[in-house]
Each structure stands twice: as structure tokens, then as C-alpha cells.
Amino acid sequence: MKNIIRINTPLTDKVCDELNAGDMVLLSGEVLTGRDVAHRKLFEAILRGDKLPINLEGETIFYAAPTPPRPGRFIGSVGPTTSYRMDKYSPKLMEMGLKGMIGKGKRSPEVIDAIKRFKVVYFGAIGGVAALTARYVKKSVVAAYDDLGPEAMLRLEVLDFPLVVLNDTKGRDLYEDAAKKYMINLSE
Amino acid sequence: MKAVREISCETIIETIRKLFMEANIDLGEDVLSVLGESVKSEDSELGQYVLERIVENARIAKEESVPLCQDTGLAVVFIELGQDVHVIGGNFCDAVHEGVRKAYSDGFLRKSVCDPLSRENTGDNTPAIVHIEVVEGDRIKITAMPKGGGSENMSSCAMLVPSAGLEGIKKYIIESVEKAGPNPCPPTIIGVGIGGSIEQSSILAKKALLRPLGEKNRSDSRLSKLEEEILEEVNRLGIGPQGYGGRITSLAVHIEMMPCHIASLPVAVNLQCHVARHKEAII
Ligand code: SF4
Numbered sequence: 001m002k003n004i005i006r007i008n009t010p011l012t013d014k015v016c017d018e019l020n021a022g023d024m025v026l027l028s029g030e031v032l033t034g035r036d037v038a039h040r041k042l043f044e045a046i047l048r049g050d051k052l053p054i055n056l057e058g059e060t061i062f063y064a065a066p067t068p069p070r071p072g073r074f075i076g077s078v079g080p081t082t083s084y085r086m087d088k089y090s091p092k093l094m095e096m097g098l099k100g101m102i103g104k105g106k107r108s109p110e111v112i113d114a115i116k117r118f119k120v121v122y123f124g125a126i127g128g129v130a131a132l133t134a135r136y137v138k139k140s141v142v143a144a145y146d147d148l149g150p151e152a153m154l155r156l157e158v159l160d161f162p163l164v165v166l167n168d169t170k171g172r173d174l175y176e177d178a179a180k181k182y183m184i185n186l187s188e
Numbered sequence: 189m190k191a192v193r194e195i196s197c198e199t200i201i202e203t204i205r206k207l208f209m210e211a212n213i214d215l216g217e218d219v220l221s222v223l224g225e226s227v228k229s230e231d232s233e234l235g236q237y238v239l240e241r242i243v244e245n246a247r248i249a250k251e252e253s254v255p256l257c258q259d260t261g262l263a264v265v266f267i268e269l270g271q272d273v274h275v276i277g278g279n280f281c282d283a284v285h286e287g288v289r290k291a292y293s294d295g296f297l298r299k300s301v302c303d304p305l306s307r308e309n310t311g312d313n314t315p316a317i318v319h320i321e322v323v324e325g326d327r328i329k330i331t332a333m334p335k336g337g338g339s340e341n342m343s344s345c346a347m348l349v350p351s352a353g354l355e356g357i358k359k360y361i362i363e364s365v366e367k368a369g370p371n372p373c374p375p376t377i378i379g380v381g382i383g384g385s386i387e388q389s390s391i392l393a394k395k396a397l398l399r400p401l402g403e404k405n406r407s408d409s410r411l412s413k414l415e416e417e418i419l420e421e422v423n424r425l426g427i428g429p430q431g432y433g434g435r436i437t438s439l440a441v442h443i444e445m446m447p448c449h450i451a452s453l454p455v456a457v458n459l460q461c462h463v464a465r466h467k468e469a470i471i
């Protein structure tokens with residue numbers, strides 16, 4: 001396997017610029033979780049000019065909503081949800097300083113364009129391995145929108161969370177490149 | 189006359205509670221064994237890495253009794269109700285929903301059901317999606333299937349023209365998988381329902397997913413052949429595990445079929461992620 005790159009949050013322009021689609025990274029530090037409704041709420045608050053419950057500057061959002069923890073644990077199973085549902089809101093969030101997104105699945109041309117423009121990185125976490133992924137989480141506290149229940153925004157501290165760079169600041173897309181590489185022409 | 193057998197709502201509630209809790213932490217042996225084999229056929233290093241993590245995750249989930257995936261699903265329940273059963277102690281459908289409610293609360297499972305417009309969570313993962321079929325006998329067979337949103341969102345149904353034929357069906361299925369790309373958490377299982385009506389084809393497609401992984405359609409050799417051909421073509425798309433590129437885009441194609449109207453050719457594709465969860469019990 002390729003070299004594995006260790007990076008920490010908060011992500012900087014320099015770190016983001018050095019990552020390439022297809023790179024394997026181990027991410028450590030704090031990330032926020034947020035999915036559909038939290039994104040809609042942040043987006044609407046930005047449009048209204050309201051103060052946000054969290055400052056997005058330098059933040060990384062993990063599109064995730066964990067299962068409730070069993071007694072004696074601080075986190076349940078946790079993993080990425082499909083990212084395209086956040087596409088409508090993501091460019092606005094990047095404009096407000098968001099530097100990293102963790103999810104799964106393809107993004108819209110508008111998001112890919114904003115990733116280039118704002119020097120952001122979109123990372124992929126493996127979907128459906130949430131019992132394993134929980135092991136990389138060292139701490140979890142509610143960050144915003146507690147009333148959303150399972151969809152509340154959490155602040156997680158992660159250690160050596162394995163991720164793959166899906167879209168980089170140069171406009172490259174792992175999904176496009178990888179499928180082309182392994183596609184077998186049907187006429188062959 | 190055959191005597192009726194009494195089954196209490198309490199038994200139904202308890203059975204459903206246990207099935208959903210178990211389904212969410214214990215991946216079936218059939219799925220595990222196909223996944224284990226698939227690692228050997230995967231060329232891409234990243235693809236192999238993904239498949240190994242999936243197998244490792246199943247081990248951790250079982251050992252620690254924690255959910256395999258954070259999306260513990262919409263609760264789909266298939267019921268085969270024996271016609272000689274008399275349900276006592278309450279309302280049958282209420283018992284099904286109560287079983288789901290208990291499973292998601294006692295099992296620390298995520299509640300993922302909401303009002304479609306306000307998006308407000310119902311708070312207890314109900315209502316469940318319940319399919320009831322009346323069969324012979326004095327027993328109830330219950331199958332619990334927590335179905336994730338990611339793969340469900342990539343599913344669809346088409347009313348093809350009859351002239352599209354087998355080729356048209358194939359094309360529709362392969363295009364669905366290609367369009368879904370990485371979104372349904374590949375490797376997937378492709379459930380297909382052909383025929384019936386618009387809703388029946390979708391139910392058939394979902395039912396097809398309950399077949400043990402690795403088993404071909406045994407009732408119709410045209411379908412088992414089609415399953416094989418589609419799997420081969422899908423695995424040439426290059427999508428691979430998680431869409432990171434590779435050979436193993438899908439683990440199997442399961443097709444079920446029934447007669448349809450002379451004017452129609454309904455085809456439904458229900459994609460199932462690798463966390464293919466279902467457990468059954470007979471009471
Ligand atoms: S599609 Fe399946 S594996 Fe992926 S997040 Fe949803 S339930 Fe989990």
C-alpha cells in the first residue's frame with residue numbers, strides 16, 4: 001500500500017494542498033459531526049446572518065450520526081453517511097472556513113469546484129464498519145443542536161482515523177480515476 | 189376442522205425485539221463467507237484493504253455486541269402468518285411495531301425514522317415496514333431486516349416496455365449499479381424483482397435480498413443464468429469496494445420473478461450494502 005500520511009486537525013491550506021486524491025491518511029484531532037438537518041440549520045442561519053452555534057473556521061465535519069452508546073461507553077458505532085445530501089449546503093460552509101469533510105460517495109460539480117476554490121479536502125471513510133471506526137474515537141461531547149437527537153452535532157476527538165483522500169485541491173477525484181483504472185471494456 | 193393455535197402478542201413482541209437486536213450486531217455466516225472469498229478475487233490493494241476491514245468489523249461487532257453499522261436501518265419485517273394461528277392479547281400489527289420500538293431502545297440502536305416533510309424524528313424507529321402473507325399452518329415466520337438508507341436511496345423501479353426484453357432488463361440493472369457508484373457502500377448485493385405491478389416488483393426485489401448469499405435462483409434457470417451474467421458485467425465496471433476502484437463491486441445478484449400485465453414489464457432494483465442484515469424466527 002502507498003505511504004500513509006499522518007495529519008492533524010485543524011487542517012491548514014498547506015496540509016490540504018499537499019494531499020492528493022488516492023492518498024491514505026491517518027487523521028488525529030477534533031472533528032465535528034453533522035448530517036442532513038444540522039447542515040440545513042447551519043445553512044439557513046448563515047443566509048439569515050445569524051451567529052452560528054459553532055465557528056466553522058478550520059473545522060472538519062464528519063457526516064455521521066452514531067448509535068447511542070451502551071452503558072459504560074461514551075460512543076456507539078459510528079461511520080459515514082452518503083455525502084451528496086449535504087451538497088446543497090457545503091459550498092456555503094466552505095465559504096465560512098470549513099476545511100475538511102469526511103463522508104462517502106460522489107460530490108456535485110459545485111462542491112468539487114468549491115473544494116478547489118477554498119482549498120478544502122474531502123475524505124472518504126469506509127461505510128459499514130462502524131464498530132471498528134468507533135475505536136478511533138477517543139472523546140465525544142455535544143457541540144450544537146442537542147435537540148436533534150441522533151442528528152445532533154458532536155465534537156469528536158479522533159486518533160489515527162484511517163481515511164482516503166477522495167477530492168483534492170487540484171480538482172482530482174479518486175472515484176473517477178479509480179473506476180477508470182479498473183474498468184474492463186465490455187467489448188474486450 | 190383443524191384447531192387454531194394461540195400465539196400471544198407478548199411472544200411476537202419479544203421475538204421481534206430479539207431479531208432486530210441480533211440482526212444489527214451479527215452478520216450472517218453466508219455473508220461473511222462470501223466476503224472472505226471475495227478478498228482473494230480483488231486485484232486492487234485499496235479494495236482488499238476495505239474488504240478486510242469489513243470482515244474485521246463484523247468480528248468486533250459480534251465480540252462487543254455493538255451495531256455493525258451506525259445506520260441501524262428502517263425496520264422492515266416480513267411475516268408469514270399461518271392461517272390456523274389465533275393472535276391473542278392485543279393487536280397483531282401493534283405488537284410488531286412494539287417489538288421494533290423495544291429493540292431500538294433496549295439494543296441502543298439508532299432511531300432513523302422521521303416525518304418526510306418536517307424531518308422530525310419519530311423517536312423510536314417506528315413505524316416499521318410490515319409485509320404480511322397468509323400461509324398454511326399454525327405458525328408465524330418472522331424475518332427482521334434492518335435496511336440502511338444509503339443503499340435504499342440508490343434503489344429504483346422502472347416500467348419497461350415488453351419489447352425491451354431480457355436485454356433491456358439487464359441494461360437497466362447494470363446502469364442502476366453504475367449510477368449508484370460508491371453511494372450504496374459497495375460491495376453490494378443486487379436484489380431484483382421482475383414482473384407483478386409497480387409495488388409488487390419492489391417487494392420481490394427486497395425479498396430477493398433475503399435469499400442466503402451464494403445461492404442461485406432455483407426455480408427458473410433463465411434467472412440463474414441472468415444472475416450470473418449480470419454479476420460478471422457489474423464486476424467489470426471497476427467501481428470496487430467502497431468505490432475506491434477494483435473488481436468486487438457486487439457480491440451477488442438475486443432475482444425473483446412473477447407474471448405481469450400483457451402491457452408491462454416492471455423491474456425493480458433494490459441495492460443492499462455489504463452489511464446485509466436479516467434474521468428470522470418461527471414461532
Ligand atoms: S449503506 Fe449500509 S453500510 Fe452503508 S452506511 Fe448505510 S447501512 Fe451502513
